[in-house]
Amino acid sequence: MTWVTWRQHRTQAMACLALLAALAVYAIIEGTSMRTAFSNDNLAGCLARSQGTGCPAAVSDFTGAFGSAVNIAFWSVCLIIPGLIGVLVGGSLVARELEYGTWRLAWSQTVPRTRWLGVKLALVTGGLIAVGAAMTAVITWYRAPMDRVVGHLYQNVYDYEGLVLTAYILCAFGFAVLAGLLIRRSIPAMIAAFIPWLAIRLVIEFVFRDHFMAPLTTTTGTCVQNSPQVHCGTGIGVVPPDTGHIGDLVLSMNGNLVTYQPASRFWPFQFIEAGIFVALTAAALGATIWLLHRRAAWTA
Amino acid sequence: MTQDAYGSVPALRTDRLGRRYGKVWGLRDCTLEVPAGAVAAVVGPNGAGKTTLLEMIIGLLEPTEGRVDVFGQTSRADTARSLGRVGYVAQDHPLYRDFTVADMFHLGRAMNPSWDQNLADARMDALSIPVNRKIRRLSGGQQAQVSLTMALAKRAPLLVLDEPVSSLDPVARLDFMRDVMAIAADQALTFLISSHVVAELERYCDWLIILSAGHVQLAGPADELLAAHQLLTVPRATPDADLPGTVIQRTDSDRHSTVLVRAGADQFAGYGRPSWQADPVSFEQLIMAYLQRRPSPRSYDNPAPAAERPGTPAKEVTR
Numbered sequence: 001m002t003w004v005t006w007r008q009h010r011t012q013a014m015a016c017l018a019l020l021a022a023l024a025v026y027a028i029i030e031g032t033s034m035r036t037a038f039s040n041d042n043l044a045g046c047l048a049r050s051q052g053t054g055c056p057a058a059v060s061d062f063t064g065a066f067g068s069a070v071n072i073a074f075w076s077v078c079l080i081i082p083g084l085i086g087v088l089v090g091g092s093l094v095a096r097e098l099e100y101g102t103w104r105l106a107w108s109q110t111v112p113r114t115r116w117l118g119v120k121l122a123l124v125t126g127g128l129i130a131v132g133a134a135m136t137a138v139i140t141w142y143r144a145p146m147d148r149v150v151g152h153l154y155q156n157v158y159d160y161e162g163l164v165l166t167a168y169i170l171c172a173f174g175f176a177v178l179a180g181l182l183i184r185r186s187i188p189a190m191i192a193a194f195i196p197w198l199a200i201r202l203v204i205e206f207v208f209r210d211h212f213m214a215p216l217t218t219t220t221g222t223c224v225q226n227s228p229q230v231h232c233g234t235g236i237g238v239v240p241p242d243t244g245h246i247g248d249l250v251l252s253m254n255g256n257l258v259t260y261q262p263a264s265r266f267w268p269f270q271f272i273e274a275g276i277f278v279a280l281t282a283a284a285l286g287a288t289i290w291l292l293h294r295r296a297a298w299t300a
Numbered sequence: 301m302t303q304d305a306y307g308s309v310p311a312l313r314t315d316r317l318g319r320r321y322g323k324v325w326g327l328r329d330c331t332l333e334v335p336a337g338a339v340a341a342v343v344g345p346n347g348a349g350k351t352t353l354l355e356m357i358i359g360l361l362e363p364t365e366g367r368v369d370v371f372g373q374t375s376r377a378d379t380a381r382s383l384g385r386v387g388y389v390a391q392d393h394p395l396y397r398d399f400t401v402a403d404m405f406h407l408g409r410a411m412n413p414s415w416d417q418n419l420a421d422a423r424m425d426a427l428s429i430p431v432n433r434k435i436r437r438l439s440g441g442q443q444a445q446v447s448l449t450m451a452l453a454k455r456a457p458l459l460v461l462d463e464p465v466s467s468l469d470p471v472a473r474l475d476f477m478r479d480v481m482a483i484a485a486d487q488a489l490t491f492l493i494s495s496h497v498v499a500e501l502e503r504y505c506d507w508l509i510i511l512s513a514g515h516v517q518l519a520g521p522a523d524e525l526l527a528a529h530q531l532l533t534v535p536r537a538t539p540d541a542d543l544p545g546t547v548i549q550r551t552d553s554d555r556h557s558t559v560l561v562r563a564g565a566d567q568f569a570g571y572g573r574p575s576w577q578a579d580p581v582s583f584e585q586l587i588m589a590y591l592q593r594r595p596s597p598r599s600y601d602n603p604a605p606a607a608e609r610p611g612t613p614a615k616e617v618t619r
Contacts, residue, residue, distance in 0.1 A: 001410060001411065002410075003406060003407075003410050004407050004410050004411065007399070007403060007406070007407070008396070100394060100397075101390065101391075101392060101394040102394045102395070102396060104360065104388070104390035104391075104394055105390060105394050105395065105396075105447075105450075107360060107378070107383075108358055108359075108360055108383060108386075108388040108390070109383065109407075109408070109411035109412055109454070110380050110383050110384035110411060110412045110413060110414070110454070111380060111383070111411045112378045112379055112380055112383065113378055114378070115380075293378075296360065296361055296362045296377040296378045297362045297377075299321070299361070
C-alpha cells in the first residue's frame with residue numbers, strides 16, 4: 001500500500017518539492033540581503049540595549065527596505081497557498097476513484113477499503129506535515145532578522161511560523177477528502193472544501209485570534225495625541241510598540257492605556273490555533289473513514 | 301457445508317439474497333448455486349440486478365438480506381478474507397490510466413498476498429502487450445486483457461466478470477472470450493460472467509442464470525435447461541391449457557402459434573398431436589423468451605389473458 005500511495009501521489013509530491021525549492025531560492029536571496037543589512041546597521045546591539053529606541057533611523061531604514069517584501073500584499077496572496085495545497089492533494093484522494101470508476105478496482109483487491117483509506121491518509125498526511133514543516137522552517141529562517149525587530153505575533157508573520165501553517169494545510173486536506181467522498185468529483189470537491197476552509201481561516205484570524213487569551217493592559221503607553229515625535233498606533237508598524245517591548249502586539253490604545261497581547265504568547269497562541277485546525281482535520285478524516293466503512297451497506 | 305450433485309462444494313451459493321436501495325429492491329430472493337469449474341452466464345437487461353448480484357458476491361456490497369457462500373464459506377462484505385477469494389473484472393475494466401502495465405501489476409502485488417507475478421508477465425508476453433506502456437496507450441481489448449490478468453494473478457478460485465466484452469469491438473470480444481474459455485478449461489477456475497449480449501453465449505457458457513426485474517427467472521446447467529424447453533408450433537386456436545408444461549412465451553400469427561413451453565421431451569410425448577410440431581429451442585430463443593416475459597416472479601404459471609388487437613395481421617402477444 002505504501003508503494004500504491006506513493007505511485008498515486010508522486011506527481012503532487014514533486015509539485016510540493018518544486019514549490020518548496022522556489023520558496024527556498026526566494027528565501028536565500030531575500031534572507032541573505034536582510035542579514036547583511038541587519039549586521040551592517042548594527043541592529044542587534046541597539047535592539048539589545050534599548051529595544052530599538054536608541055537607533056530609530058536604523059530601524060526605520062531596515063523595516064523600510066525589507067518590510068514591503070515581507071509584508072502585506074505578498075503574504076496576503078500567500079494566505080490561500082496552504083488551502084490550495086491541501087485541497088489539491090485531498091480533493092483527488094477518494095473522488096478520483098469514484099469519478100473514474102477505479103474504486104471497483106481499488107476496493108476489490110485483498111485489502112478492505114478502510115485499510116486502503118487509512119494507509120493512504122496516514123502517508124499523505126505525513127507528507128503534508130513534512131511539507132508544512134519545511135515551508136515553516138524556510139520562512140522562519142529567512143525572516144529571523146525581521147522578527148527580531150518587529151516580533152512575530154502579527155498576522156502576516158504569525159500565519160507562516162510555528163505550527164499553524166501546517167495545520168492550515170491539513171485542515172484543507174481533510175475537508176477536501178471528505179468532500180471528495182460526498183461529491184464524488186475532484187474539482188467540485190476541491191472548491192467545496194476550499195470555501196469553508198477560507199471562511200474558517202479568516203474568521204479565526206480576524207475575529208477570534210486576538211482573544212485566544214485575555215489581552216493585557218498597561219499604562220506605560222508613550223502615545224501622546226498630536227505629537228509627531230512619538231509613535232502612535234496599533235499593530236506592528238511601530239518599533240518598539242507602545243508597550244515598550246519588541247514583539248508585543250498592540251490591539252488598541254486609549255490615551256496612555258494600551259491593550260495588547262505580549263510577545264511571549266506566540267507559542268500558546270500557535271498551539272491554540274493549530275489545535276483548532278487539527279481538531280477540524282481529525283473530525284473530517286474521521287467522518288470520511290466512517291462513511292467509507294458504512295458505504296458497503298448503502299451502496300457499493 | 302452444502303454439496304452439489306457432483307459431491308464437491310459449490311463455487312458459489314446464494315441463499316435468498318436480497319439488496320434494497322432505499323425503498324426499491326435491486327435484487328430479491330435470489331437463491332442459486334454454481335458448481336466449481338462452471339462457466340456461468342448471468343444474463344439480463346440493464347437494471348435487472350446483475351451488477352448488484354455481482355457486487356455482493358465480490359464483497360463490495362453488503363446484502364440487505366440472505367447470504368453468499370463462496371466455496372462453502374459465507375462472505376462478509378469488505379473483509380480481506382472474502383475479497384481475496386474472488387477475482388473481479390469490473391464493467392469497462394477500470395485501470396489507472398497514467399499507470400504503466402507494470403505499475404498495475406505492482407499494485408496487484410502490493411494489494412494481494414497470493415499474487416502470481418509469473419502468470420501476469422507470461423500473459424502479457426503471450427498477448428504481446430508491452431508492460432512498460434501506459435494504460436491509456438493500450439487498445440480497449442488490451443485494457444480488458446490487463447484487467448483479466450490482474451484478476452487471474454490474484455489466484456482466486458472464483459472469477460467474476462461484469463460485462464467484460466460490452467465495450468469491445470467484435471474481434472476483441474471474440475479473442476477475449478476465447479481466452480476466458482481456454483483458462484477455464486486449463487486451470488479449473490469457476491467463472492461468473494454477466495452480459496446483456498445474448499448472442500455467442502452458447503459457445504462459452506455451461507451454466508445459465510437469467511435475471512430480470514431483480515429476480516432470478518431461470519437458473520441451471522445450460523444443456524438441462526435447453527432439454528427442458530420445447531418450441532411448439534400449434535394451430536392458433538389451441539388454448540394454453542391444452543399444451544404440455546408451462547407456457548413461457550406465445551407468439552400468435554395468422555394461422556399458427558409458436559409457443560415456448562417448459563416441459564421435458566417425455567412430458568411432450570404424451571401430448572403430441574399430428575398437427576403439432578416440436579423443435580428444440582436455441583440458447584438465444586430461450587433467453588429472449590424469459591427476458592421478454594412480464595416480470596412477475598410469483599405467478600409464472602398463471603398468465604394473464606392475452607390482449608387481442610383486432611385488425612393487425614400478425615401480432616405478437618408476449619408474456
